[in-house]
Amino acid sequence: MKLAFLIAAHAHPELLARLVRRLQRPFTSIHIHIDEAADIRPFEKIFDKQGIRDIHWAPRVRSGWGTFGQVRASLSLLDSALREDADAEMFMLISGQDYPLVTPEQMHEFFAQRSNTSFLVCRAMPWGELEGRGGLDRVEHYHFALGGWRLEYPSAQLPGARRLRYLHRFCSLVLPPVRTLPAGIAFHAGSNWWNFSREAAEFVVSFARRERDFMRAFRFTKSADEIFFQTVLMNAGRQWEREDRDLRGVIWDGRRNEFPAVVRPAEFDEIKKLDAFFIRKVHPQHSLDLLERIDHEILSHSDAR
Secondary structure, three states: OEEEEEEEEOOOHHHHHHHHHHHOOOOEEEEEEEOOOOOOHHHHHHHHHOOOOOEEEOOOOOOOOOOOHHHHHHHHHHHHHHHHOOOEEEEEEEEOOEEEOOOHHHHHHHHHOOOOOEEOOOEEOOOOOOHHHHOHHHHHOEEEEEOOEEEEEOOOOOOOOHHHHHHHHHHHHHOOOOOOOOOOOOOEEOOOOOEEEHHHHHHHHHHHHHOHHHHHHOOOOOOHHHOHHHHHHHOOOOOOOEEOOOOEEEOOOOHHHOOOOOOOHHHHHHHHOOOOOEEEOOOOOOOHHHHHHHHHHHHHHHHHO
16 A cells, blocks of 8 residues: 655745655655745755655645635645556645654554545534534635735624725625525535545545536635535545544644644643644744654654564
8 A cells, every 4th residue: 555645835844854754655655735825945955955855746826824725735736646646545635734643654554454444524514613603604605815814705793904894895795695605515524634545535636627616616715625625525425434533633722822732842741642643733943852752752663663
């Protein structure tokens, strides 16, 4: 079995290089998408300097946080991996600020025992953990990304910025209060990090190419990457081999007012207990000592076994 790692990154080239070195094996392939808004040259420079080869750079799109561009970036990665790796059987989407808690060998063994099973968190909407009527406002309202600004229409609370209030008023004159959505679709949501079997990956990419109206309907969805993939798979008219977990460790308890929390050395014991393949979110300013401990106290012991 071959594992394809799909890495979405936009910053911190040194972290990305470290992550790639940890994941490269004869039975893995690495596919990287760099946000089109970022300068790719620092990434290419550090990879060349460290002699990192045999990676695939996926076609780039703008993939700002919370925009449909994140879905397009994930699809670019999936399409790249499917074309380049005819023998890849598991496709794992991670970020450039993830770090492994188990070795690729352990991942390989795990997935080999669960052939053709996908791993993603999936809940029917409305889902109580999502704001705005269980997340329905994300798909029924219009969400616009205007540089660093975000505008939702309609919205019970008018935007604070004057220019956004003007735009909200303009929307009320030209747009319906509820977006036109594909008929007969049951929307689902979950984590934007997933692990797809080849069968599921091929279905998603084929669907995205074929159903252009569906793609356009998602264009103005807030955080579409937390809804699109679940909705596509759950409306396929077939049953998938699936486990309802994403195999990621993410701290969402609001510590340090970070969502998610950037992990630090003090959290090592907590992280060590996680039943996860990756921890996120790491950062070069706060997490390097933690990564050293993960390397020497977790991963090196696993390598020895």
